[in-house]
Amino acid sequence: MERVITANWHVEKAYTLSVYQQHGGFKSLKKVFGMERGAVVPELIKSNLRGRGGAGFPVGAKWSFLPKGTDVPKYLVVNADEGEPGTFKDRFIMERDPHRLMEGCIIAGFTLGLKAAYIYVRGELVLATRRMEAAIAELYAAGLLGKNIQGSGLDFDIYVHRGAGAYICGEETALIESLEGKTGQPRLKPPYPAVVGVFGCPTVVNNVESIACVPLVIERGAEWWAAQGSEKNGGPKIVQISGTVKRPGTYEVPNGISLRDVVFSDLYGGGPLDGRTIRAVIPGGTSCPVLRADQLDVKHDFDALKEKPFETMAGTSGVIVMDETVCVVRIAARIARFYHHESCGQCTPCREGTGWVSKILDRIEAGGAKRAEVDQLLDIVNNIRGNTICPFGDAVGMSIGAYLRQFPEEFIAHVEQGRCTYPAW
Amino acid sequence: MFNPNATDIDGPILFSPENEKELATLIQRYPYKRAALIPVLHMAQSQFGWLSPGVMAYVAQRLELPEGKVLQVASFYTMFDKKPAGRHKVEVCTSVPCCMMGGFAVVRHISERLGIGVGETTADGSVTLLEAECLAGCGYAPLLQVNGEFHENLTPERIDALLATLR
Ligand SMILES: Cc1cc2nc3c(=O)[nH]c(=O)nc-3n(C[C@H](O)[C@H](O)[C@H](O)COP(=O)(O)O)c2cc1C
Ligand code: SF4
Ligand code: FES
Numbered sequence: 067m068e069r070v071i072t073a074n075w076h077v078e079k080a081y082t083l084s085v086y087q088q089h090g091g092f093k094s095l096k097k098v099f100g101m102e103r104g105a106v107v108p109e110l111i112k113s114n115l116r117g118r119g120g121a122g123f124p125v126g127a128k129w130s131f132l133p134k135g136t137d138v139p140k141y142l143v144v145n146a147d148e149g150e151p152g153t154f155k156d157r158f159i160m161e162r163d164p165h166r167l168m169e170g171c172i173i174a175g176f177t178l179g180l181k182a183a184y185i186y187v188r189g190e191l192v193l194a195t196r197r198m199e200a201a202i203a204e205l206y207a208a209g210l211l212g213k214n215i216q217g218s219g220l221d222f223d224i225y226v227h228r229g230a231g232a233y234i235c236g237e238e239t240a241l242i243e244s245l246e247g248k249t250g251q252p253r254l255k256p257p258y259p260a261v262v263g264v265f266g267c268p269t270v271v272n273n274v275e276s277i278a279c280v281p282l283v284i285e286r287g288a289e290w291w292a293a294q295g296s297e298k299n300g301g302p303k304i305v306q307i308s309g310t311v312k313r314p315g316t317y318e319v320p321n322g323i324s325l326r327d328v329v330f331s332d333l334y335g336g337g338p339l340d341g342r343t344i345r346a347v348i349p350g351g352t353s354c355p356v357l358r359a360d361q362l363d364v365k366h367d368f369d370a371l372k373e374k375p376f377e378t379m380a381g382t383s384g385v386i387v388m389d390e391t392v393c394v395v396r397i398a399a400r401i402a403r404f405y406h407h408e409s410c411g412q413c414t415p416c417r418e419g420t421g422w423v424s425k426i427l428d429r430i431e432a433g434g435a436k437r438a439e440v441d442q443l444l445d446i447v448n449n450i451r452g453n454t455i456c457p458f459g460d461a462v463g464m465s466i467g468a469y470l471r472q473f474p475e476e477f478i479a480h481v482e483q484g485r486c487t488y489p490a491w
Numbered sequence: 492m493f494n495p496n497a498t499d500i501d502g503p504i505l506f507s508p509e510n511e512k513e514l515a516t517l518i519q520r521y522p523y524k525r526a527a528l529i530p531v532l533h534m535a536q537s538q539f540g541w542l543s544p545g546v547m548a549y550v551a552q553r554l555e556l557p558e559g560k561v562l563q564v565a566s567f568y569t570m571f572d573k574k575p576a577g578r579h580k581v582e583v584c585t586s587v588p589c590c591m592m593g594g595f596a597v598v599r600h601i602s603e604r605l606g607i608g609v610g611e612t613t614a615d616g617s618v619t620l621l622e623a624e625c626l627a628g629c630g631y632a633p634l635l636q637v638n639g640e641f642h643e644n645l646t647p648e649r650i651d652a653l654l655a656t657l658r
Binding site (some may be wrong): 139153154157191192227230233246249307308309310313316386387388401407460 | 520525532557568586590594610627630632636
């Protein structure tokens with residue numbers, strides 16, 4: 067399929083302003099400067115562009131919630147904390163095509179009357195940070211950032227802010243706390259960031275890919291964008307395939323493509339490694355409930371994956387594939403260890419629960435647990451869900467719970483045999 | 492010689508002239524000073540090697556923050572070293588999916604080659620070995636990061652070649 071979001075990824079030096087402009091860059095901004103300020107949000111709504119950070123909230127609707135005509139400064143915060151295991155797309159946008167992200171930020175600035183954008187980039191992503199800083203310096207020099215950009219009357223700045231290693235800072239309110247120089251502990255909502263965001267001001271928080279899509283929606287038009295995907299899921303998107311497949315990597319696909327195609331098509335995942343059979347697939351990063359290999363005939367979009375019998379999520383579109391050589395109990399235990407390590411500790415059910423879940427899963431995996439502990443595990447994860455400040459707790463419950471629901475025989479086998487029969491890591 | 496138990500850094504704790512300039516730039520990016528804390532801690536760590544008690548006190552003074560706040564923030568984030576670390580931090584991803592693609596084997600290989608465990612530093616202070624959570628490169632497993640650079644699709648030979656360059 068035609069590359070749209072990733073069109074520049076293989077263009078040499080597309081991270082420089084001149085090459086970006088040679089490939090059509092900043093035409094959308096020019097178009098927006100010629101439009102009514104109020105015309106961009108309806109375009110985004112019509113396009114069905116949904117947030118690419120995990121939750122799939124419509125971008126246009128989110129922008130429309132920002133209060134209009136206030137005197138307090140308003141901000142865009144770009145979530146570039148990419149940390150959901152299985153996810154590796156925002157890094158490439160920042161490294162290879164940073165100006166597209168910047169163009170999206172400036173369009174948001176003009177449309178919403180913002181003072182500045184802060185790009186909160188994961189601290190480990192050094193090249194991404196360097197490329198974005200270089201891109202921003204070029205834009206100031208070219209008069210595309212700063213005062214009265216291109217005579218539009220817009221004064222707008224973009225700053226890159228490095229995080230320092232904490233998965234929870236990807237949650238938007240934790241990210242805001244962290245941006246203010248504090249520990250990354252999520253806030254109770256409401257108030258939502260649109261009302262009280264960073265520095266106490268109205269704030270839009272969007273994922274890198276979401277913002278990088280904005281210039282493309284403007285360039286191609288809302289109808290075109292909406293037509294690329296499935297119902298209410300507009301546009302192409304970037305899937306990332308990892309695990310035991312022939313062709314791991316990033317691929318641009320239409321929203322709503324069949325998950326089976328993502329995993330098996332020779333254009334994408336390419337199917338299992340020679341002589342192996344696929345057993346399980348996580349559709350969008352490790353927070354999403356796992357599917358069995360007989361459940362892959364489903365549209366990969368934010369709505370279809372939620373339905374019964376799938377009851378999972380499209381998440382970040384980070385598709386993780388496991389074949390029959392992989393112990394799913396050990397995978398659940400590894401994910402639980404991750405959650406235990408990354409819980410910010412504010413809510414007791416999350417802080418304590420992740421520790422118990424991790425311990426019990428390690429014991430089950432090693433073959434040292436009793437049958438009753440498997441049932442107890444389900445109780446614990448169900449008690450974390452819905453009892454916490456942020457969706458991290460729900461993610462623990464949903465993802466770990468799904469391993470128990472989808473592969474009960476694996477848990478029982480570990481208990482009955484008193485050991486794990488899969489190859490060691 | 493590398494001293495993993497050092498209690499503070501030797502010599503005066505003062506930002507270099509370039510970092511003084513950088514400090515001024517960082518502060519004016521935000522409506523108030525304290526918001527610059529995390530970027531300033533990054534800068535301090537890269538100048539002084541680690542965030543010793545003296546360095547944290549200095550950062551607190553420069554940003555007009557209580558020392559306890561600086562310690563609290565420095566402790567929350569895994570990239571900040573509150574103890575001396577090696578010149579090169581080798582971080583091997585062992586998250587899902589890397590763990591099923593040989594991530595732990597990479598950790599074992601490096602551990603055997605260097606004679607250190609996870610979280611430890613070689614006696615010459617050159618390398619600290621760490622396990623990392625997903626580093627956003629899962630399609631190219633197994634992988635590690637060192638000094639901000641990715642090394643992907645690792646093989647024992649490639650690991651050895653890399654280790655030979657870390658002095
Ligand atoms: C625990 C947790 C971690 C998250 N990590 C990220 C992340 O790394 N990147 C991201 O864009 N969104 C992440 N999110 C989602 C954000 O909270 C937020 O919904 C998103 O940035 C909104 O942008 P979007 O609407 O453009 O997707 C995370 C959410 C949770 C609960
Ligand atoms: S659910 Fe967990 S991560 Fe989220 S605020 Fe509560 S303790 Fe922190
Ligand atoms: S799990 Fe290793 S890079 Fe994502």
